[in-house]
Amino acid sequence: MVAVEWVGKRVGTSVSTDESAAASFLSRNQFLIYRLFSLSGLVPVGAFLVVHLLTNASILGGAESFQGRVDLIHSLGPLLVPVEIAFIFLPILFHAAVGFMIIAGGLPNVGSYPYAGNIRYTLQRATGMIAFAFIVWHLIHLHWLGAPVRGTAMPGFDPHHASSTLAVAMGSMAMNLLYCVGMLAAVYHFANGLWSLGITWGLWTSPAAMRRANVVSVVVGVVLAVAGLGSLVGVRRVDVEAARSMETRREELRRMLEGEVPLPGAAGVGVGQPLRADPSAAEPQRSGT
Numbered sequence: 001m002v003a004v005e006w007v008g009k010r011v012g013t014s015v016s017t018d019e020s021a022a023a024s025f026l027s028r029n030q031f032l033i034y035r036l037f038s039l040s041g042l043v044p045v046g047a048f049l050v051v052h053l054l055t056n057a058s059i060l061g062g063a064e065s066f067q068g069r070v071d072l073i074h075s076l077g078p079l080l081v082p083v084e085i086a087f088i089f090l091p092i093l094f095h096a097a098v099g100f101m102i103i104a105g106g107l108p109n110v111g112s113y114p115y116a117g118n119i120r121y122t123l124q125r126a127t128g129m130i131a132f133a134f135i136v137w138h139l140i141h142l143h144w145l146g147a148p149v150r151g152t153a154m155p156g157f158d159p160h161h162a163s164s165t166l167a168v169a170m171g172s173m174a175m176n177l178l179y180c181v182g183m184l185a186a187v188y189h190f191a192n193g194l195w196s197l198g199i200t201w202g203l204w205t206s207p208a209a210m211r212r213a214n215v216v217s218v219v220v221g222v223v224l225a226v227a228g229l230g231s232l233v234g235v236r237r238v239d240v241e242a243a244r245s246m247e248t249r250r251e252e253l254r255r256m257l258e259g260e261v262p263l264p265g266a267a268g269v270g271v272g273q274p275l276r277a278d279p280s281a282a283e284p285q286r287s288g289t
């Protein structure tokens with residue numbers, strides 16, 4: 001079994017017990033692991049990618065529109081972190097771990113591609129690895145998980161000041177380029193993955209059906225690429241000061257409605273009133289979108 005070869009690397013002259021147990025587990029459950037890997041690429045990981053990119057694109061409609069989407073996500077309150085862990089982080093980790101095993105040759109990609117060595121096959125693997133590196137960077141850069149790593153060296157994302165903090169964090173051209181590459185890699189990987197997933201699950205078997213699936217994959221890829229790149233354009237258009245005062249007014253209003261302690265320096269609330277609180281004194285950064 002290929003899986004046995006991959007995990008059963010020799011340590012001196014003997015194979016460690018843990019390694020051979022893992023190898024036999026993988027070889028016994030190869031079919032199931034591959035199916036779960038394939039499914040996880042669609043739901044929840046792929047579904048999350050679609051929602052995330054479309055949410056980010058809402059910044060093209062202005063800072064308030066984006067803040068509204070972020071508030072909706074954060075209305076989950078204390079449930080947000082467990083939901084993120086269960087439906088985003090663990091499935092991505094599972095998909096990436098199996099993906100790396102496939103790339104390393106430990107798990108064959110049975111039936112996924114009818115002919116090996118074509119460009120799409122190679123790009124699927126390359127973009128998987130680029131997407132992984134990008135996701136790690138993205139979490140360090142903007143997510144609450146990355147706060148201990150980035151420390152005070154980098155401005156993070158504050159969900160109560162979504163557009164203004166995002167615009168500051170995305171301020172450099174280098175960062176925009178990095179996000180272009182990372183997002184396009186993730187989009188290609190997902191869109192091309194949709195096509196290969198249909199082959200894995202036997203959804204399109206004839207050449208004509210494969211061609212139709214190809215068209216769908218291309219359309220999905222183009223829409224998501226436009227949404228992803230559009231969000232970068234939208235962030236660059238944000239007027240940071242104007243966004244900050246709008247966000248602070250919304251935050252004051254929210255606190256008043258929910259009976260929370262007002263922001264330091266806030267004398268009262270009124271949508272459309274001038275900024276009366278220092279946004280930097282708002283509560284510490286908690287989470288990404």
Ligand code: HEM
Pocket residue numbers: 037038039040041042045046047049095096097099100102103108109110112113124125128129131132186189190192193194196197198200
């Ligand atoms: C942005 C998040 C990701 C999404 C939405 C995603 C989605 C998908 C989908 C839908 C497939 C097709 C499955 C099939 O052919 O049955 C796939 C395949 C694949 N993914 Fe991902 N994936 C993501 C991240 C990753 C990461 C981080 C890796 C790590 C290297 C990875 C590695 C792979 C590999 C190697 C394949 C091809 C497997 C094969 O050749 O049979 N993916 N992915």
